[in-house]
Amino acid sequence: MLRTLLLICMLLACRQQMPSSVKSDMTADSLASYMRGTINPIFNYNRTDSALPILDSLKPVVDRFNNYQTTCLWLRMVAIVKAAEGDLDSAQLLVQQAMDKAAKEDTTQRELLAAKIGMSSVLADKLEIDSAIEIAEEAYYLAHKIDRTALPLLTIKLSKLHMDAGNLPAARRYLEDGLRVSVKPAHRAVLTHELARYYEKINKIDSAIIILKQLEKDPRFFSPHFIATVQENLGAMYNANGQYDLALEYQLKGLAAAKKAHTDNSISYFNVGTTYGFLKQHEASINYLDTALLLAAEEENWSFQRRAMYTKATILKDIGKKEASWQALDSAYNLYRVELDSSIFHASKDIETRYQVKAKNDQITSLALINSMTKKTSYQQRIIIYVLACCVILGGFIGYMQIKRRQLQLKLKEATMQQQVLRSQMEPHYIFNTIAVAQAIVRSGDITRAKEFLSRFGRLLRLSLENARQSLVPLEAEIKALESYLALQAMQYPDKFTYSVEVYTEYEQDAVLIPPMLIQPFVENAILHGIHDLEHSGHVSVTVNRDNDMLICQIEDNGRGFDNGSQSQHKRSLSTAITQERLDILGKQTGKKADMEVVDKQMKGLGNGVLVKLKIPLRQPK
Incomplete structure (x- = not known):
């Protein structure tokens, strides 16, 4: 129900x-x-x-x-x-x-x-x-x-x-x-029931009766099924409480409602027959029990057939029909055996169902595990492919960098060789000029001055040869060579010019390297092409300062400046071009930009002469 x-x-x-x-x-x-x-x-x-x-x-x-x-x-x-x-x-x-x-x-x-x-x-x-x-x-x-x-x-x-x-x-x-x-309300009603x-179940019958009577009076529930269920259960509660008259009243009401709803079954008739038995109304009890037996047989409800047959046997015994009572008891025993067999059958079916459910769950779990392993394997394969791809890309990048590194090394080697060639072009040019000056002094007959000149030239030549053995020389050595050169030129052109060399303090202790004879060509240009033909005394100044890893040099004169189209201007341009190439090579070697700026002071409104600005990247000794 x-x-x-x-x-x-x-x-x-x-x-x-x-x-x-x-x-x-x-x-x-x-x-x-x-x-x-x-x-x-x-x-x-x-x-x-x-x-x-x-x-x-x-x-x-x-x-x-x-x-x-x-x-x-x-x-x-x-x-x-x-x-x-x-x-x-x-x-x-x-x-x-x-x-x-x-x-x-x-x-x-x-x-x-x-x-x-x-x-x-x-x-x-x-x-x-x-x-x-x-x-x-x-x-x-x-x-x-x-x-x-x-x-x-x-x-x-x-x-x-x-x-x-x-x-x-x-x-x-x-x-x-x-x-x-x-x-x-329908859900709450069933839950309350x-x-x-x-x-x-916990033997609080009075509480159960109160709850069911409240449900019976609730006007929201008019379904015959629900009314029949509540009334039949009230009858069962009163029966358990020993109130057989009230129990019978509610059971008969419930049975009538169940018939109306076409839901009457063996249980309903069995309950009514049992209550009639408690009230000693044996004939009515046996009639309802017989009906319950017929319905239970149709329903194959062996348990209620056995219970109904046993209750009938008890009532037959009470009214003195012993033979019929024994037959009923024998039938109840046979029904018990059928019930037991049915119980075993249902238990086996339950075990079989549980096994099938477990087997299906195991199959689902196995499929899920296989699916998970497949996904995991696929994921691992993707990771391996990604790693291999990354390795190939990384290997290609490393190979590319190695090729670039070799190319850079070759370029640096080539640049070094070019610098040596350029320096070799500068050094003979300077030596030939100086020898020509010595010859002129000797031809003039001034032997004392010629000796001093050759002595100074020898010291300068020794410094130049020492510096020439290396692609980079200490700044201190380059300054000494420059000062020797200026002193030598001052002897060659007495009263023609004065000079000054200003270098930042502690440069002698500063362990930095620069290419040799990088400043001297501009000093030579200032003397020979700037102030040589002046009617008044000229001046050449050299200023050297340091700005972090850069050496800032300024060579300035107050000569006649640029004379476009002249041979001296052509020589200046050649010297400047050679120095610019050397600076470019130095920039490639150091990775820092080397710069040179040659300014005609008159064009800038700064007076007469030429101003040369050099930015030379410094190298540290290894």
């Missing part, structure tokens, strides 16, 4: 009123709405025999749509019909088909949830309680994730199943959870 009531609540919860439409015009959604709006009311009034023809007529439409939602709904509705007919194996097969289809195609998992609820009902009807609890709890946790509106129905189902299994604490927990989450059963 309670399972029927649970079914009513489930259908009421999902019932939707939809107008009928022509099948040819239906869509998948309208078909599902039509099925709920047409079939559910039939189920509500327990007229499942009327539902099957409608469902059979809808089968071609369901197949035509091939929609998992309508197919699963149709399968579950046909399963309800089969279960009502007592064909529980067919009902289980249909619900299993709905579960399998939902598991494959239902991404929302709502159809899977509905199929699990249906499967737990079928297993409960088959008395496979443990399996029913397992499936119902799976549905309960799934509902928490995707559809909390299904929780009231599931708490009703689980509380009933746990009570049937004797696990009263679990039943109470689900009842409390159901009353907490339920909003609809189950709470009354719970109080009966």
